[in-house]
Amino acid sequence: MVNREFSRRRCLKLAAVGGGVAALAGCSDSDPSEAPADGPQSDADGAASIPALRLETAGFASARQFENGNYERIHASRKRRAIETLLADPEVNDLVTDWIGSFEAYEVLTNHLETISIQGPTSLRIDEQGFPDGDEAEFEVTAENRRTVYGLVDRYRDELVALEITEPEDVTWTVTQNPAQMEIGQMIHRTETVQDAFGDMTDREWYPSWKGAAGGYAGIGQADLRHGEGATAVMHVKDDGDLRVISALIDGSEPGNPELVDVAVVDHAVEYPLYRLAETIEPRSESVLATVPDVPTEQRPYYTANDGYHRIEPPAESFEQDGWTIEWEQSAVHGATVSAAYNDSPVFEAMDSPITYTGYYLPPREGRNTREWYFPDDDTVFSGDLLFWDVHSSVTGGPGLLGKLDFPAREGVPNGFQLKSHYHSSAIGRESIDFHSGVRFGPYNYDIAYEFYEDGVLTPVFRRAGPGFMTHFMQKLEQNADSYGENGTYEEPVVPHYISAQAIDxxxxxxDGTAVELFDGDEWTTPESEFYLEGEPGTIVRFSNPDGTETVDVPLDETLELVVVRRDSDEIGPGEYPAHRLYDEDALSELYHPAQYVDEQPIQGERLIVWLLMLGSTNQLPYPAGVTNFVTTARLTLSGY
Structure with missing residues (x-):
């Protein structure tokens, strides 16, 4: 006897691949008279039947295809709704409730669809040797039974139109510690906070998962430590079937004599772990797993398309498309460095991302620019508790540039393409295998992309999904809630704030040099020297060829700041000519903000570095790590080319 569910599933796959109703001819095992006369049809409880052409032609959507800020809104709201739609399927819900960690990936598709993946393990096995008395401690960590769930969601109806679950696999990685790091580990274990939470750590299964005491790009304002003097340590601890986290901030200003600044124990890596979210959702009566097609690789999220790992298909290092000539290379720590020309005329020699700022527990901004807010003393001491000047490396927490996404002309938006890169700062290896196994407290989840369009528009896109140290500082925020009232007002610290710093040569x-003009909404002026500008609606900064017609306009608003300085090989900047993070700076770095490079140097007719600062005010709306994405964009518009 033919399995009716399997037969139906196979026919749906044929329809998706072979094209529409014709591919389903002879496949139906139901009476056509039973179908409703109009409206959406349902194959099972929670599964929408949609035209095959709508499904098979859905591709990744560009930021420019949306109006009224809807691209940002979709990432803020729809990711969680897509996750909940997955968790409402009983097969998925039953699977996820047994996980001890999780990782989510989400992308917006065309045709009003979206693609979502979730993954996690059922347990963690830790084999340790050498701690605390050996010459080296080794922790072999295995995430057991890790599985990935893929889904395509019809965002009109919050219904699954495709669903796939991979087979379980064990994922193993190794972490080592030297004697100095082991000494810090013992200091952390002996603290009252850890003793109260776990008692004697001797018989506990745990492992150190993140940075040790050598802070190359951290600053702990909580202890007035300068850039490079602070560090963090993170430990994952098994506790009665759960995975809890010890998070420590370390004063490393005196080599060989580290001190603990703060130690916290948190129950979860993120605010809404999927295994807890699944418990709040009443599953549907029937799974659609047997009635809808699998999710094709090309429609899975890029972060997880390769059985839970990144889909890495980088373009040629030099190519031409839609009027643009592009060259790119993966820099050591600045992300992907891109060079661009348009209609055979240069636009920028280099553009990359030397810094992503992630700040925790800042004082209220009170109208200040980010230099004054982050660094009120005009030095490298941060005004909040913890700041990272994050780098973007393809080796540590890569993978870097993932691929080129092509955008055919659609609804008035011309042809274009996106260079998409992804970074899990300080996760393990290029594939971030710990992070992608759901063990992710500490490292970050950054998506840095550049969209190029046929009409001469370039759109940088920055996206954050966390988690970093969010649960550490949200816990502190809640514990100190009674202390934020003063003079009849209530103001909480800011947890957290981001800046994606894009540097452009x-x-x-x-x-041979650039002319610069400023438009304040009423009139154009000509600045003579380097400057730092806060964005306001209507503001435009124009860079032009003094002896030609080519111009590049950068419109600003309150989500952007701009720094314009002369190119200087002693200052951090993009490409090969200027200095580079971690290589051409002091170990105790003097870098704090691009505005520190602004002085009285003349700029008209000079080669210039432009810093485009894309602000991430994630505190103003709830952007819980994992279940939401924070997105911000900018635009460069070319004319006269």
């Missing part, structure tokens, strides 16, 4: 039609 700009060459508008010429490599």
């Amino acid at each position: 700009i060459t508008p039609g010429t490599e």
Whole structure:
């Protein structure tokens, strides 16, 4: 006897691949008279039947295809709704409630669809040797029975139109510690906070999962430590079937004599872990797993498309498309460095991302620019508790540039393409295997992309999904809630705030120097020297060829700041010519903010570095790590090319 559910599933796959109703001819095992006359049809409880052409032609959507800020809104709200739609399937819900960690990936598709994946293990096995008395401690960590769930969601109806669950696999990685790091580990274990939470750690299964005491790009304002003097340590601890986290901030200002600044124990890596979220959802009566097609690799999220790992398909290092000539290379710590020309005329020699700022527990902003807010003393001491000047490496927490996404002309938006890169700062290896196994407290989840369009528009896109140290500082925020009232008002610290710093070696039609103009909404002016500008609606900064027609306009608003300085090989910047993070700076870094490079140097007719600061005010709306994405964009518009 033919299995009716399997037969139906196979026919749906044929329809998706072979094209529409014709591919389903002879496959139906139901009476056509039973179908409703109009409206959406349902194959099972929670499964929408949609035209095969709608499903098979859905591709990744560009930011420019949305109006009224809807691209940002979709990432803020729809990711969680897509996750909940997955968790409402009983097969998925039953699976996820047994996980001890999780990782989510989400992308917006065209045709009003979206793609979602979730993954996690059922347990963690830790084999340790050498701690605390050996020459080296080794922790072999295995995430057991890790599985990935893929789904395509019809966002009109919150219904699954495709669903796939991978087979379980064990994922193993190794972490080592030297004697100095082991000494810090013992200091942490002996603290009252850890003793109260776990008692004697001797018989506990745990492992150190993140940075040790050598802070190359951290600053702990909580202890007035300068850039490079602070560090963090994280330990994952098995506790009665759960996985809890010890998070410590360390004063490393005196080599060989570290001190603990703060130690916290948190129950979860993120605010809404999927295994807890699944418990709040009443599953549907029937799974759609047997009635809808699998999710094709090309429609899975790029982060997880390769059986839970990244889909890495980088373009040629030099190519031409839609009027643009692009060259790119993966820099050591600045992300992907891109060079661009348009209609055979140069636009910028190099553009990359030397810094992503992640700050925790800041004082209220009170109208200040980010230099004054982050660094009120005009030095490298941060005004909040903890700051990372994050780097973007393909080796540590990569993978870097993932691929090129093509955007055919659609609904008035011209042809274009996106260079998409992804970074899990300080996760393990290029594939971030710990993070992608759901063990992810500490490292970050950054998506840095550049969209190029046929009409001469470039759109940088920054996306954050966390988690970093959110649960550490949200716990502190809640514990101190009674202390934020003063003079009849109530103001909480900011947890957290981001800045994606894009650096551009700009060459508008010429490599011999640039003319600069400012428009404040009423009139154009000509600045004579380097400057730092806060964005306001209507503001435009124009870079042009003094001897030609080419111009690059950068419109600003309150989510952007701009720094314009002369190119200087002693200052951090993009590409090969300027200095680079972690290589051309002091160990105790003097870097704090690009505005520190602004002085009285003349800029008209000079080669310039433009810092485009894309602000991430994630505290103003709830952007819980994992279940939401924070997205911000900018735009560069070319003319005269």
